[in-house]
Structures are given as C-alpha cells and as structure tokens.
Amino acid sequence: MIPPEFPSLDQDLAVDVAVVGAGLTGLTAAFLLQRAGKRVVVLDRYAVAAGVSGASTAHLTEALDTRYHILRRDFGDEGARLVALGTRKAISWIHSMVDTHGINCSFAVVPGYLYSEREDDMAELAFELDAARAAGLSVELEREVPLPFPTAGALCFANQAELNPEAYLCSLARIFRQSGGLLFQGTAVTSIGDGDICRLATEHGVVTAPQVIVAAAAPLTLFALQTKVASYRSYVIAFPGSLEPALFRHTS
Numbered sequence: 009m010i011p012p013e014f015p016s017l018d019q020d021l022a023v024d025v026a027v028v029g030a031g032l033t034g035l036t037a038a039f040l041l042q043r044a045g046k047r048v049v050v051l052d053r054y055a056v057a058a059g060v061s062g063a064s065t066a067h068l069t070e071a072l073d074t075r076y077h078i079l080r081r082d083f084g085d086e087g088a089r090l091v092a093l094g095t096r097k098a099i100s101w102i103h104s105m106v107d108t109h110g111i112n113c114s115f116a117v118v119p120g121y122l123y124s125e126r127e128d129d130m131a132e133l134a135f136e137l138d139a140a141r142a143a144g145l146s147v148e149l150e151r152e153v154p155l156p157f158p159t160a161g162a163l164c165f166a167n168q169a170e171l172n173p174e175a176y177l178c179s180l181a182r183i184f185r186q187s188g189g190l191l192f193q194g195t196a197v198t199s200i201g202d203g204d205i206c207r208l209a210t211e212h213g214v215v216t217a218p219q220v221i222v223a224a225a226a227p228l229t230l231f232a233l234q235t236k237v238a239s240y241r242s243y244v245i246a247f248p249g250s251l252e253p254a255l256f257r258h259t260s
Contacts, residue, residue: 014056014181017192017212023047026208026217028197031061032173034223035180042189049190049215050181051197051208053224057177060225065244067255068102068169070095070145071122077139085142092143099169106176109183113175120255123153123162129259130161137163154252168255 023046027038030052042048052058070092072079079088106115124133133149140147146166153159185191200220201207208215 013185014191014193016194017051017210017215020213021049021190021215023049023190023215023217025049025219025221026051026206026215027221027223028052028200028208029059029223029225030056030177030181030191030193031059031223031225032177033061034221035177035184037221037223038189038191039180039184039187042184042187047188047190048184049192049217050184051195051210051215052191052193053196055193056181056191057174061177062174064173066170066173067120067257068099068171069120069255069257070099070140070147070165070168071120071163071255071257075136075139076143076145077135080139080142088139088143092140092145096145099167102171102176103169105180106171109179111176111179113172113179115169115171115176116253117167117169118253118255120165120168120257121150121153121155121162122165122257122259123155123159124259125157125159127160133161133163133259140165153256154254155256156249156251170253170255 025038025041025046025048027034027048027050030050034050035056038048038050072091072095076088076092079091103115103117105111106113122133122136124130137147137149140163148164149161150164151161153162181191195210195212197208197210199209200222201209205216205218206220208217208220
C-alpha cells in the first residue's frame with residue numbers, strides 16, 4: 009500500500025529534471041538538484057526504498073566490489089584516490105544529513121572488515137592494503153577478526169557506517185518534498201522519448217524534462233538493448249547470536 013504522503017502521478021508535468029527510481033541514488037540526486045534550484049520530480053514504479061536500496065545490507069563502506077589495486081592498475085594512483093575520496097564524502101554526507109535533520113535510522117559508525125578464511129588470500133589482501141593506503145584510506149591488516157569462526161585475517165577499514173535504509177530514505181523523501189520537490193510512487197515509467205526535451209510516459213500522465221536520470225536497478229523494460237548493466241546476485245548470511253558492531257564482507 010502506498011503511503012498517502014507519497015501519491016501516484018495524476019497529471020502531466022514539465023520539470024527541469026526527472027529522476028526514475030526512489031532509492032538511494034535517485035533520491036540523493038533529486039535532493040541535491042532541488043537544493044541547487046532545479047525543479048525536480050522523482051517517479052517510482054513501486055515505493056520509496058522498495059527496490060535494491062531497501063533490500064540491501066545497509067553497508068556504507070569504502071570497501072568496493074572492484075578492489076583498489078585493480079582501480080590503481082586501470083586508472084592510476086589519482087584515479088583510485090578519487091574513487092576513495094568519493095566513497096568517503098558519500099559516507100560523510102549521509103552522516104551530516106542524519107545529524108542535521110535528526111533522521112532516526114539507526115545510523116552508526118563502525119569498522120568494516122574485508123576478510124577471508126583462506127591463508128592463500130592473505131597475499132592479495134596485503135596487496136590491496138598497499139593500494140588502499142595509497143588511495144588515502146585508513147585501513148589496517150589484521151589477523152584477529154571478531155567473527156565466531158576461524159579466519160586467516162582481514163583488512164579493517166576505519167569509520168565505516170550502517171543504517172536502516174528504508175527509514176533513512178523515507179525521511180530523505182519527506183525532506184525533498186518539503187523543499188519543493190515532487191515525488192510520485194506507484195508510477196511506472198513505460199517509455200522515455202529522447203530529444204532536447206525528453207518525454208516520460210506513465211499510465212497516469214506524461215512528464216517532460218530536458219534532463220533525465222535513470223536511477224532504477226537494471227531498467228531493462230525502458231530500453232530495447234541494455235549494454236551497460238549486468239544482472240548479478242549477492243548473498244547475506246544470518247545466524248543467531250551477537251557480534252561486535254561492525255561490517256563484515258568476504259573477499260570472494
């Protein structure tokens with residue numbers, strides 16, 4: 009059921025920027041553009057945080073899918089440094105939003121561990137340590153990992169964070185609307201017409217905008233051929249008991 013505060017589109021609109029997807033990427037972009045003076049609308053097929061963002065592990069981390077030694081190899085020291093700086097600024101920005109607006113989303117600053125049980129992986133972790141430090145990150149190689157099973161070691165990234173993504177994003181959506189932004193849930197974009205002014209068709213109205221941000225996860229239905237996004241699945245393991253507050257991510 010769609011909350012009354014986030015209605016469905018029921019009219020045609022003309023805006024400066026249309027954002028498709030009310031997850032972390034879409035709402036953050038919409039908020040920043042609205043604050044910069046743009047007239048912005050966010051459209052989501054389902055609801056705020058109903059997709060990948062709401063179903064994530066809520067890790068705010070500098071430990072990325074692409075390792076820093078790979079970034080360093082492909083883009084040089086400066087390229088890797090810019091990636092690291094971007095991740096740090098993103099975590100800091102979310103932290104500042106939580107503090108400034110008093111968002112109740114269980115935000116906490118915690119360490120993050122990139123760990124392995126295999127001794128064979130330690131050489132690669134040491135290689136990653138050098139690249140991560142060269143990129144400007146605060147990271148240590150540790151043999152003792154606070155997990156309830158044997159491990160060979162881990163990289164420990166300082167000052168990572170975790171939060172409740174649904175609570176955070178619903179609050180961000182309210183703040184966005186209070187600042188004049190437009191947000192419509194239950195509004196599926198069925199096509200996007202290209203041109204100087206893009207035309208976004210929905211079942212309940214047409215949105216026109218010179219700029220469009222598609223921030224939906226793998227929006228294959230909007231394009232005849234999708235060459236930029238590959239689908240993949242990741243997994244979370246849950247078990248009874250308690251752990252030291254931290255982020256834990258396996259190397260594989």
